[in-house]
Amino acid sequence: MHLPPGAQLLGREWLGFDETGEIALIRFQAQPSFTNRHGTIQGGFLAAMLDSAIGIAALAALTADLTVVTQNLDTRFLKPAGVGPITARARVVERTDRAIIVQADLVDTKGITVADATARLRILRKKTDPEGT
Template structure:
């Protein structure tokens, strides 16, 4: 894990983000804690929180793939909500699928405690020099 993934911003703290490392396929593993306060009128996790988890996971995956003098900003996040998500741990599996000198594309799946993919997203990120 690079220095860029060591500092946890307030939004990531709210989501309970925890870097777990990479799996045997090189995918970044990031766990979130979906809180009761994140639920909608149906008792499932509201889509905006799932999108925030996906944005966080794709960003942290991109940062882990970059040297510490570079950072990324999200240009677009194409999100799909596939199944209702319950309160509890949700794990993101994220991987870089494309990279140029200026841009990166990262895909992530959100998997619940029962190993069901509840949402996924493809992020388009701009690579920038850190200020």
């Protein structure tokens, strides 16, 4: 599968689900170019990682004819994040026919949660291409 440019920039890698089958695991690669003046990962990149992981977890819970768009992303920055791998753990906490709520956290290589977020996403039916291209 071809990754969108934003996912490529973040070094997104789908790891699968945890042993419960309910928590999606997605790894990102925080680059030196993502750092702020303090040498830690700038919050906007962490928010982008959370948004990406939340979207992937939501899509994993839906049928192939549906997609999602983020309506809101409530993000908390808990600890400084360093350059290197950061793993997202995302799970669906609520779903209706029109919306899905997903919670995710970002964990560094030491097991420290550096940020978390809860998002509400709108569920949409994918548009079909009448020409089949």
